[in-house]
Amino acid sequence: MARPLRKLRPDGSLYARRPAVEAEISVLQDLGGSDLVSHCRASQKEGADWVSPEAVLHFLRQGSCSVEVREQLMLLLLERLYRRLPKPNSSNGQTASLTTTNIRDDVCDRFVDLLLGDADEYDERLDFYEINFNQALACDILDAKRKHWTIENRGTELGSEDEEISAHVEEAAGQYDPFDPEELDKKDYRRRLQDAIDTLPELQQQIVEMWRQDIPIDSSDPSVMTISKALERSEKTIRTHRDKAFASLRRRLERKENTR
Amino acid sequence: MTSQPSATRDDVLRAFAMDFGEGPAVLSRYLTDFPQYSVDLVDLSRELTRNEVVEEELTEEDALDIRRGLDRFRSKQNRNVEIPDLQPKAFLDAAKQLNLPLQVMMAFRERRVELVSVPLRFRSALADALRTTRALLENFLALPPQVAAARANKSSVKPVAAEKVSFERVLRDAAVSAERISELIDTEE
Numbered sequence: 001m002a003r004p005l006r007k008l009r010p011d012g013s014l015y016a017r018r019p020a021v022e023a024e025i026s027v028l029q030d031l032g033g034s035d036l037v038s039h040c041r042a043s044q045k046e047g048a049d050w051v052s053p054e055a056v057l058h059f060l061r062q063g064s065c066s067v068e069v070r071e072q073l074m075l076l077l078l079e080r081l082y083r084r085l086p087k088p089n090s091s092n093g094q095t096a097s098l099t100t101t102n103i104r105d106d107v108c109d110r111f112v113d114l115l116l117g118d119a120d121e122y123d124e125r126l127d128f129y130e131i132n133f134n135q136a137l138a139c140d141i142l143d144a145k146r147k148h149w150t151i152e153n154r155g156t157e158l159g160s161e162d163e164e165i166s167a168h169v170e171e172a173a174g175q176y177d178p179f180d181p182e183e184l185d186k187k188d189y190r191r192r193l194q195d196a197i198d199t200l201p202e203l204q205q206q207i208v209e210m211w212r213q214d215i216p217i218d219s220s221d222p223s224v225m226t227i228s229k230a231l232e233r234s235e236k237t238i239r240t241h242r243d244k245a246f247a248s249l250r251r252r253l254e255r256k257e258n259t260r
Numbered sequence: 261m262t263s264q265p266s267a268t269r270d271d272v273l274r275a276f277a278m279d280f281g282e283g284p285a286v287l288s289r290y291l292t293d294f295p296q297y298s299v300d301l302v303d304l305s306r307e308l309t310r311n312e313v314v315e316e317e318l319t320e321e322d323a324l325d326i327r328r329g330l331d332r333f334r335s336k337q338n339r340n341v342e343i344p345d346l347q348p349k350a351f352l353d354a355a356k357q358l359n360l361p362l363q364v365m366m367a368f369r370e371r372r373v374e375l376v377s378v379p380l381r382f383r384s385a386l387a388d389a390l391r392t393t394r395a396l397l398e399n400f401l402a403l404p405p406q407v408a409a410a411r412a413n414k415s416s417v418k419p420v421a422a423e424k425v426s427f428e429r430v431l432r433d434a435a436v437s438a439e440r441i442s443e444l445i446d447t448e449e
Contacts, residue, residue: 010267082322135277138311
């Protein structure tokens with residue numbers, strides 16, 4: 001049984017690792033340091049049954065490994081981390097985005113510093129990475145984006161909130177659903193959809209995300225959370241921007257589909 | 261999830277991230293419980309969704325950044341590690357004792373050899389030749405590479421951080437015979 005985590009949920013209960021991670025740790029904990037690294041490397045090369053980054057992190061935090069093994073485990077984790085960080089190349093693939101580079105550096109440095117600090121004194125913030133590495137990483141990516149996008153003063157064109165939508169937009173949005181389950185099953189479509197959403201103004205991105213999470217635009221039941229309530233905008237504004245967003249997504253996705 | 265007045269923004273966002281896989285109702289629940297973080301929660305939901313999609317192959321740029329991150333880790337994690345005081349003369353003596361070119365020992369002296377590529381038996385032999393223990397030698401070699409001060413001072417250009425390379429490459433670069441390399445590398449542990 002691996003040592004329990006210490007981080008508490010907002011409701012006061014204790015976080016725990018996923019059962020699959022506990023099982024991995026239990027299988028791997030009898031391996032010596034170098035055998036552990038070899039096993040992790042081998043499983044990575046095979047492409048399937050990777051040792052999870054949560055389990056690797058657990059062993060790295062144990063502190064009983066040699067300097068060499070710690071480095072090798074750290075290398076494994078950094079490789080997992082960089083697979084999920086945004087790439088610094090621009091869409092034309094020729095120029096590197098300084099902001100993205102800064103975001104990558106920030107996320108990596110924070111992770112390394114958390115680990116180094118944890119070696120001196122247990123840092124509960126690292127528990128999140130043991131619970132779900134990718135989701136904890138997403139939090140740090142968001143924080144870094146917020147910081148650097150603020151510095152870059154990235155603006156998004158919102159347009160007039162109450163402006164009427166044109167018949168053209170209304171027609172394009174129509175019954176269009178970018179989250180058609182059949183399309184979402186295709187990995188390539190999900191990636192293209194994500195890229196297309198990234199090009200929308202911030203308010204529209206937020207509306208689309210809440211729509212994706214099945215949150216209604218409005219409701220007569222005051223206890224139901226709605227997009228209108230969460231974003232503190234009128235129902236009409238939300239509908240207008242949803243239609244504009246869907247029309248843009250349809251244009252972009254259909255255009256890309258036709259050029260493939 | 262019961263709303264806790266003392267829950268910080270970070271706690272709430274990370275709790276949301278940990279629960280995100282439970283399904284679409286999670287966002288609605290957190291928006292209801294923590295309306296003060298609505299925009300943060302929606303933005304994080306987007307990031308988490310993106311995270312489900314993106315799993316890229318590592319690029320050359322990634323490899324450079326990984327090396328930078330590893331160097332940061334190395335340079336700081338070794339603050340409390342015992343490092344042996346290995347004088348240049350010890351490496352000269354070790355080169356003679358192990359019958360290897362001085363160039364190979366310079367690579368060890370400057371910590372330019374990837375520790376993982378050095379067979380355990382050779383580590384023990386080198387530690388003996390340097391009059392230290394294998395564990396201390398490993399601590400020393402795990403430190404970031406360095407450029408020898410004497411060589412750096414003689415250079416007309418600013419020295420750049422050296423890169424670690426495999427033991428085998430160091431031997432080949434020093435023109436050690438293939439037979440001897442095989443003897444040193446293919447040792448049964």
